[in-house]
Amino acid sequence: MSEPTKAPAASGGSRASTKKELPEHFKSYKHVWVFIEQERGQVHPVSWELMGAGRKLADKLKVELAAVVIGPEGEATQHAATEAFCYGADLAYVVADPLLTDYRNEAYTKALTDVVNTYQPEILLLGATTLGRDLAGSVATTLLTGLTADCTELDVDADGSLAATRPTFGGSLLCTIYTLNFRPQMATVRPRVMPMPDRVEKIAGRIITHPLGMIEDDIVTKVLSFLPDRDSNKSNLAYADVVVAGGLGLGSPENFQLVRQLASVIGAEFGCSRPLVQKGWVSSDRQIGQTGKTIRPKLYIAAGISGAIQHRVGVEGADLIVAINTDKNAPIFDFAHMGIVTDAIRLLPALTEAFRARLSPHSRDRIAS
Amino acid sequence: MHIVVCIKQVPDSAQIRVHPVTNTIMRQGVPTIINPYDLFALEAALALRDQHGGEVTVLTMGPPSAADSLRKALTFGADRAVLLTDRFFAGADTLATSYALATAIRQIGETFGAPDVVFTGKQTIDGDTAQVGPGIAKRLNLLQLTYVAKISGIDLTGRTITAERRSEGGVQILQTRLPCLVTMLEGTNEIRRGGMADALRAARAEIVTWSAKDAGVEDISKCGLRGSPTIVKRVFAPSARAEKAVLVDFSERAPADALIADLFKRQPKLEDELSTLARGY
Incomplete structure (x- = not known):
């Protein structure tokens, strides 16, 4: 991704490469692909979210949508491929080999690069997970093509080029990036940024298998062991129905307790904006925004968060955003649905008490009587 | 051992303001810092050097003013600093950046000794792509370990490295061969405060400054804007x-x-x- 110092209107013009002049050998590159990420037999939901986005691109381009499944031989990989059809795939490419049981960069890079070079897609989408980012960077560099990270919007323009929009400058602005003259056009998208498409029961369609063509001795990196996270340690922030988060407006790390108290009363997950992680008040797995988690809850309460783009892109999918901020000009009021101009430190305890009273099992009887 | 750490000087994003009319970044007065993610890479490198002996070279690509960040890295205890600066590098996307840095790392190897490990941060706070580390590894044909939480061991005679890598559902314990590239996870260590001796040395130190030609770039068309397959067509504030x-x-x-x-x-x-x-x- 380029990092322009000014708007392209001022810096463009002289660049030959801003014109689309696709070299002849790239013209055969067709169709939209989604890399289906699985780790230890589980497909990461971001892959299905990407199938939804990829379906729209493929329909607009009037081409096919393919799933690329890479993994060990056996049921899990087969199942991932057949599931892909339920999420909109027209066909699936499968590279199944025992050497692909654990994710290792060397083997996965070879598998994906080989399939791309053989079957030549115009667009390749991957989830911006630790696996997806590790793989995408290697594959794009091997193919010497463009890769746009952490897109928040994907579209195709009139001449059929992928328009990938993402935050830039630490999330102060958005930019739209093109890979005009190289193929495939690659992009990653973070989990939860795209809505989960409906699963429609379908019989599997065309499956094209491709060999890995490696032996264990070809792969230098060995997995000595794997320590799975304990579920209790994992925050369910990205998939929570209700989220309460705090920002710098809380004033002190102690006041973050107010966020946690409200969250516990309404059964919410708690989170925070980036500055709080940078200050060390809250651990990084609780960060919401472009560089943290993207959330799509039914209710999101943001307390003392100003709403920089980097935060905005992580919460825009929420059904109802309630913002509490002392500054009535804070950008968060541009995208919140309901705003309360007040000090979160005063309002949070009051809200906690009011919710507790309202949600307690007897409260409705009391109101009724 | 010889360790190269790639760092980037970035605007302190907490202080970036956008001009309300022109939608351009107002850079005046915005302080620059070493990309915070890179400090975890630097500390990991310094700790390895303390343990195994050798040298740490910090490398950055940027305008001449990026020398400030290199000097800062020297005050933390790095032994040598290399600044890659040339107008040909301007406007580089991640693919062109990885070409320039990989070329410079090769030159560092020839000039100061081949590196055993190349470190980068997980990502930068201005670009947030996490693509340059894997890009450098691929171009130098190094094995890559990304999102590393801990380096459990290095065997310089057996030429192996063992590390804990954060993955989606847990931690992979990986062993691979040296030389390799490591991208370090945030929150995994705390950058040391350099001593007085380091501060004095840093103040006097000569920053090795290379143009594209000095670094051994043979094909200028692979650098900067010309070498970038991605094109930023539009920058805008969200409505x-x-x-x-x-x-x-x-x-x-x-x-x-x-x-x-x-x-x-x-x-x-x-x-x-x-x-x-x-x-x-």
Whole structure:
């Protein structure tokens, strides 16, 4: 991704490469692909979210949508491929080999690069997970093509080029990036940024298998062991129905307790904006925004968060955003649905008490009587 | 051992302001810092050097003023600093950046000794792509270990490295061969405060400054804007929603329970859902 110092209107013009002049050998590159990420037999939901986005691109381009499944031989990989059809795939490419049981960069890079070079897609989408980012960077560099990270919007323009929009400058602005003259056009998208498409029961369609063509001795990196996270340690922030988060407006790390108290009363997950992680008040797995988690809850309460783009892109999918901020000009009021101009430190305890009273099992009887 | 750490000088994003009319970044007066993620890479490198002996070379690509960040890295204890600066590098995307840095690392190897490990941060706070580390590894044909939480061991005679790598559902313990590239996870260590000796040395140190030619770049068309397959067509501020937030009052006349009543009026199903969730806790 380029990092322009000014708007392209001022810096463009002289660049030959801003014109689309696709070299002849790239013209055969067709169709939209989604890399289906699985780790230890589980497909990461971001892959299905990407199938939804990829379906729209493929329909607009009037081409096919393919799933690329890479993994060990056996049921899990087969199942991932057949599931892909339920999420909109027209066909699936499968590279199944025992050497692909654990994710290792060397083997996965070879598998994906080989399939791309053989079957030549115009667009390749991957989830911006630790696996997806590790793989995408290697594959794009091997193919010497463009890769746009952490897109928040994907579209195709009139001449059929992928328009990938993402935050830039630490999330102060958005930019739209093109890979005009190289193929495939690659992009990653973070989990939860795209809505989960409906699963429609379908019989599997065309499956094209491709060999890995490696032996264990070809792969230098060995997995000595794997320590799975304990579920209790994992925050369910990205998939929570209700989220309460705090920002710098809380004033002190102690006041973050107010966020946690409200969250516990309404059964919410708690989170925070980036500055709080940078200050060390809250651990990084609780960060919401472009560089943290993207959330799509039914209710999101943001307390003392100003709403920089980097935060905005992580919460825009929420059904109802309630913002509490002392500054009535804070950008968060541009995208919140309901705003309360007040000090979160005063309002949070009051809200906690009011919710507790309202949600307690007897409260409705009391109101009724 | 010889360790190369790639760092980037970035604007302190907490202080970036966008011009309300032109939608351009107002850079004046915005302080620059070493990309915070890179400090975890630097500390990991310094710790390895302390343990195994050798040297740490910090490398950056940027304008001449990026020398400030290199000098800062020297005060933390790095032994040598290399600045890659040339107008040909301007406007580079991640692919062109990885070409320039990989070329410079090769030159560093020839000039000061081949590196055993190349470190980068997980990502930068201005670009946020996490693509340059894997890009450098691929171009130098190094094995890559990304999102490393801990380097458990290095065997310089057996030429192996063992590390804990964060993955989606847990931690992989990986062993691979040296030389390799490591991208270090945040929060895994704390950058040391350099001593007085380091500060004095840093102040006097000569920053090795290389142009594209000095670094051994053979093909200028692979650098900067020309070498970048991606093109930024449009930079813009997001539009406000059609309707801004409905501002509601919080006061003695409108206490918190009135707010909640208002909330539930907007989302009629919310009250039942919250009641269910609240009971689960």
